[in-house]
Amino acid sequence: MDVAVRYETDLNIKATELRLGLPGTYSSEAQMVPATKCKKRVLADIVDERRSKSNSMEDDDEEAKPATKAQIVGWPPIRSYRKNSFQARKMDVEGAGIFVKVSMDGAPYLRKIDLKAYKGYGELLKALGDMFKCFTIGELSEKGYSGSDMFISSCRRMRVMKGSEARGLGSGL
Amino acid sequence: MMYFPEEVLEHVFDFLSSHRDRNAASLVCKSWFKVERWSRHKVFIGNCYAITPERLIKRFPKVRSLSLKGKPHFADFNLVPHEWGGFVLPWIEAMAKSYPGLEELRLKRMVVSDESLELLSRAFPNFKALVLVSCEGFTTDGLASIAANCRFLRELDLQENDVDDHRGHWLCRFPDSCTSLVSLNFACLKGEVNLGALERLVARCPNLRSLRLNRSVPAEILCKILVKAPQLMDLGAGSCILVPRSDSFTKLTSAFLNCASVKSLSGFWEVTPRCLPAVYPICSKLTSLNLSYAPAIQGNDLIKLIRHCQKLQRLWVLDCIGDKGLAVVASTCKELQELRVFPSDPYVGGNAGVTEEGLVSVSIGCPKLHSLLYFCQQMTNAALTTVAKNCPRFTRFRLCILDPKRPDHMTSQPLDEGFGAIVQSCKDLRRLSLSGLLTDQVFLYIGMYAERLEMLSIAFAGDSDKGMLYVLNGCKNLRKLEIRDCPFGDDALLTDVGKYETMRSLWMSSCDVTIRGCKVLAEKMPRLNVEIINDKDLIEETPDDNQKVEKMYVYRTLDGPRKDAPEFVWTM
Numbered sequence: 008m009d010v011a012v013r014y015e016t017d018l019n020i021k022a023t024e025l026r027l028g029l030p031g032t033y034s035s036e037a038q039m040v041p042a043t044k045c046k047k048r049v050l051a052d053i054v055d056e057r058r059s060k061s062n063s064m065e066d067d068d069e070e071a072k073p074a075t076k077a078q079i080v081g082w083p084p085i086r087s088y089r090k091n092s093f094q095a096r097k098m099d100v101e102g103a104g105i106f107v108k109v110s111m112d113g114a115p116y117l118r119k120i121d122l123k124a125y126k127g128y129g130e131l132l133k134a135l136g137d138m139f140k141c142f143t144i145g146e147l148s149e150k151g152y153s154g155s156d157m158f159i160s161s162c163r164r165m166r167v168m169k170g171s172e173a174r175g176l177g178s179g180l
Numbered sequence: 181m182m183y184f185p186e187e188v189l190e191h192v193f194d195f196l197s198s199h200r201d202r203n204a205a206s207l208v209c210k211s212w213f214k215v216e217r218w219s220r221h222k223v224f225i226g227n228c229y230a231i232t233p234e235r236l237i238k239r240f241p242k243v244r245s246l247s248l249k250g251k252p253h254f255a256d257f258n259l260v261p262h263e264w265g266g267f268v269l270p271w272i273e274a275m276a277k278s279y280p281g282l283e284e285l286r287l288k289r290m291v292v293s294d295e296s297l298e299l300l301s302r303a304f305p306n307f308k309a310l311v312l313v314s315c316e317g318f319t320t321d322g323l324a325s326i327a328a329n330c331r332f333l334r335e336l337d338l339q340e341n342d343v344d345d346h347r348g349h350w351l352c353r354f355p356d357s358c359t360s361l362v363s364l365n366f367a368c369l370k371g372e373v374n375l376g377a378l379e380r381l382v383a384r385c386p387n388l389r390s391l392r393l394n395r396s397v398p399a400e401i402l403c404k405i406l407v408k409a410p411q412l413m414d415l416g417a418g419s420c421i422l423v424p425r426s427d428s429f430t431k432l433t434s435a436f437l438n439c440a441s442v443k444s445l446s447g448f449w450e451v452t453p454r455c456l457p458a459v460y461p462i463c464s465k466l467t468s469l470n471l472s473y474a475p476a477i478q479g480n481d482l483i484k485l486i487r488h489c490q491k492l493q494r495l496w497v498l499d500c501i502g503d504k505g506l507a508v509v510a511s512t513c514k515e516l517q518e519l520r521v522f523p524s525d526p527y528v529g530g531n532a533g534v535t536e537e538g539l540v541s542v543s544i545g546c547p548k549l550h551s552l553l554y555f556c557q558q559m560t561n562a563a564l565t566t567v568a569k570n571c572p573r574f575t576r577f578r579l580c581i582l583d584p585k586r587p588d589h590m591t592s593q594p595l596d597e598g599f600g601a602i603v604q605s606c607k608d609l610r611r612l613s614l615s616g617l618l619t620d621q622v623f624l625y626i627g628m629y630a631e632r633l634e635m636l637s638i639a640f641a642g643d644s645d646k647g648m649l650y651v652l653n654g655c656k657n658l659r660k661l662e663i664r665d666c667p668f669g670d671d672a673l674l675t676d677v678g679k680y681e682t683m684r685s686l687w688m689s690s691c692d693v694t695i696r697g698c699k700v701l702a703e704k705m706p707r708l709n710v711e712i713i714n715d716k717d718l719i720e721e722t723p724d725d726n727q728k729v730e731k732m733y734v735y736r737t738l739d740g741p742r743k744d745a746p747e748f749v750w751t752m
Contacts, residue, residue: 081257081664082639083523083555083582084613086314088340088368092473093524134423 189215199224221245226684228266228290229709232739233274244283245309246275250290252687252733253637254662256314259689259731263746264713269296270744276303284309284335291315297322301329309335309363316342320371324350327358334387335363345371352377361385365392367416367447372396383408392416395449400428406435414468415439416447422455433458446470446496453481463488467515470496472522483508493517493548498524499533499555506538510545518551523582533582536563543570550608551576558589559616564598568605577602578613584640584665587617594618600625603633613637623647627654635660645672652679662687670697677704685735693732696725701734702752709741710734710752 184192193216196202206216222245223236236243250266268290275282282304292315300307307330320343326336327350351373354361361381366373373396382388382405389412393402397418406412422429432455436442442462446469453476466489471477477485478500486492486505492513497505499521509516519542521534536559542549543566550573559581588595595616603609603626610632614622618641626633627650634657642648648668651661653676660683669692680686680701695712702710713731741751 079584081254081259082584083580084257084637084639085522085555086256086340087258088314088342089472089522093475134426 186211186215190219193219197222218242222284223247225249227735227737228268228271229735229739229742230684230737233271235739237274237278241278242281243275243279244281245286246271246282246284247286247288248290249288252662252685253289253660254664254687254689255289259664260713261746261748262316264749265742265744265746266290267296267744268292269299272296272299272303280304281306283307284311286311286313287315288313289315291317292322293317294319294322294325298325301325306332308332309337311335311337311339312341313339314341319344320346320350320369323366324353327351327353328355331355331358332360333358334360336361337363337365337390338368339365341368343369345369347371349374349377351381354381356384359384360387362387363390363414364388365390365416367392367394369394369396375401379404379408385409386411388412390414390444393418393447395419395447399432399455403428403432403435406432406439410438411441412439413441414444415442417445417451418447418449420448420451420455420458422452422458424452424454429455429458433461437461440465442466444468444470446473448474448477451476453477456481456485459485460488464490467491468494470494472496472498472520474498475500475524479505487512489513491515494519496520496522498522500524501534501538502532503534503538503541506534507541507545510541513546515548516542516546517548519546519549520553521555522553523555533557536560539563540566540570543567547571548573550574553578553580555580555582557582558586559595559598560588560590561593561595561598561601562588562590564595565601568598568601572605573608574602574606575608576611577606577609578611578637579615580613581615584615585617586615594621596621596625600629603629608632611635614641615639619643620647620650623650627651630655632657634658636662638663638666640665642666642668645669645675648672649675652676658682659684661685663689663691665690667692670694670700673697674700674704677701680705680708680734681736683736685733687731687733688729689731691728691732693729694725695723695727695729698729698732698752699725707736707738708734709737711745712750712752714748714750 189212193202193205196205199222202216202220206213217240219242220240221243223240223243224247225231225236226249228248228250236246248268248271250268251260251264254260255264266289268287272285276299280303283306285300285307286309290312292312297318300310302325310326310330310333318341323336323338323343326333354377358381362385364381373394375397378393378397379401382391388409391405391409391412391414393405393416395418399418399420399422402417402420406415420432422432436458439462443465445459445462445466448471451474456477463485469486469489469492471482471485475498479502482497482501483505486495486508489495490512493515495509495513495516495518497520501509501521506521509519521538523533534554534556536556539552539554539556539559540563547570549571552574553576556579559579587593588598596619599612599614599618599622603612609630612626612630612633612635614637620643623642623646626636630636633655636651636655636658638661645668647666648663649672651658652672658679662685664687666688668688673688673693674697698710698712702708711733712729713733715730745751
């Protein structure tokens with residue numbers, strides 16, 4: 008168990024890992040999953056391995072306790088509809104909120120925006136427009152944004168610039 | 181007795197709205213029985229297997245509104261296999277032949293197929309209201325039939341159903357000529373709806389009073405809807421993701437400002453908590469607030485919102501409100517009558533949640549409180565005794581301590597005295613659910629004091645058969661008794677078999693009742709159905725009579741064993 012923890016943090020394997028593939032093509036681990044959950048998942052894997060290897064009663068009891076607590080059928084007495092919507096929501100909440108800082112030239116403070124709240128570039132631009140009311144936006148294709156892991160996962164910060172400065176930086180803006 | 185012409189009697193009976201009053205009137209004499217049965221338009225059947233549709237039709241030929249309940253209550257908690265029963269189709273088929281004037285159907289815990297909904301939508305030209313609570317078996321295709329064919333539909337109310345979402349355009353199936361909707365609730369649907377169709381539907385239904393959206397409806401659409409329907413009284417918001425201080429946020433705030441009639445608010449499946457101030461304009465008029473599906477509203481955001489709601493009578497929240505939040509409820513919501521606190525994470529112990537302190541604060545601050553459902557981490561006898569003293573008017577008291585068999589956390593004693601105080605003080609108590617560590621003593625108190633009790637739910641409690649016997653002997657008005665994981669066996673079951681004919685039903689699971697006990701009960705009481713519900717995978721061909729029964733469901737019936745029982749259900 009200790010081995011797993013050290014592996015995750017000290018060597019920082021994920022950050023230095025070489026892979027083929029576009030950024031954002033990770034499985035769910037690339038999402039903003041809290042660190043504790045990652046650790047627990049690894050923990051569970053290791054424990055399962057150990058449990059199948061060893062016959063230690065003590066270890067089994069340790070890990071079995073939280074499991075049995077959660078497994079009394081029909082307890083606590085909550086409608087399965089409510090329980091199910093809670094489970095679904097839990098996934099949402101823990102994976103929710105990819106916040107990036109947005110700075111606008113000339114504005115005295117930074118704002119934060121949740122990239123996950125918008126379904127496309129159009130919506131994002133509209134939200135930015137609402138936030139910083141005094142600039143006009145050019146057109147941008149919606150393609151490539153939706154569930155666009157590439158944009159969302161690689162976007163760390165946004166900067167809103169004056170049109171004159173932006174010339175030459177990219178097409179369509 | 182003076183002779184009253186039947187028309188006069190019928191006119192008088194029109195004033196009897198409660199089915200219990202009508203039942204009583206029908207027993208006075210033959211003439212009253214006859215007039216009553218011909219003038220009865222509304223029937224409530226608490227157990228769909230208590231009688232057959234044919235018997236209903238024979239007794240009451242002119243029914244326009246039917247309410248039916250199917251599966252036992254514990255089916256809500258996955259204790260009843262899906263195929264157990266509770267099918268509505270035979271009812272709809274029978275009524276299609278005999279009740280052409282049917283207008284309303286209200287179902288709870290029943291299996292409703294798309295075929296049933298299609299038949300319903302075609303067989304009753306005057307059909308007006310469909311309410312489905314905790315039902316299953318249908319898809320959005322079934323809803324499409326209702327939308328398309330029920331020309332005078334006023335109410336389509338779907339509460340907490342498990343619906344297979346085919347992502348069809350069921351909302352689009354409401355024809356342009358449909359302008360009669362008063363209530364539309366599709367909050368429980370998981371899929372997307374056609375937003376344009378929704379907006380147009382709302383715009384052409386001027387009598388729309390109640391609208392509950394599902395999570396696929398975004399804030400911008402909500403805003404447009406509120407502008408088109410400022411007369412709404414009951415609103416379930418969908419998602420409310422907005423950028424604070426943005427244009428959309430401002431528009432939504434002013435839309436809410438314009439809604440002078442909203443008294444009931446729910447939903448907020450997803451929400452940007454900092455946008456909640458958009459809702460403040462309507463808070464001071466709210467009498468009902470349900471945030472139990474809005475885990476994103478927590479802590480100070482939740483407290484700030486509640487501070488605006490001084491007129492609340494009903495509040496449903498998650499336990500992330502904490503004792504601190506409940507103290508705010510106590511000081512703000514002086515009109516509170518019903519409180520439900522649900523667990524935000526049912527599996528994690530030691531979670532913040534709420535404790536006995538929150539409950540005590542509410543009992544002090546809200547003297548009108550009479551209905552409670554409270555999931556908490558811990559409880560004490562002292563707290564329960566205080567609550568009993570402060571709120572003697574409880575009619576429904578359901579306490580669920582998340583850890584089964586947990587004792588008083590200060591004294592380590594069972595909670596017998598605390599619950600005893602509740603039943604002694606609350607003379608009008610009709611429904612009670614127990615939890616925590618409890619001995620036979622609590623049942624002695626219940627039998628002694630809970631005279632008006634109609635429904636009792638027991639789990640992981642008691643020491644011996646005496647517990648169950650105290651209840652059966654003492655509670656004269658008991659209608660529904662449901663027990664799980666208690667040491668009650670055949671002796672308790674069989675001591676007073678006549679009692680069960682005075683009740684709607686008895687459920688016992690993981691207790692000490694044996695197959696023999698069930699057989700004896702069934703033999704002695706032919707007007708009861710004694711069902712043993714087996715685990716589908718573990719049925720033995722010829723089980724030993726001494727074997728304990730995992731699940732037993734007993735209910736009174738006029739029509740004998742049901743013909744639609746699946747193989748794993750044995751009627752003794």
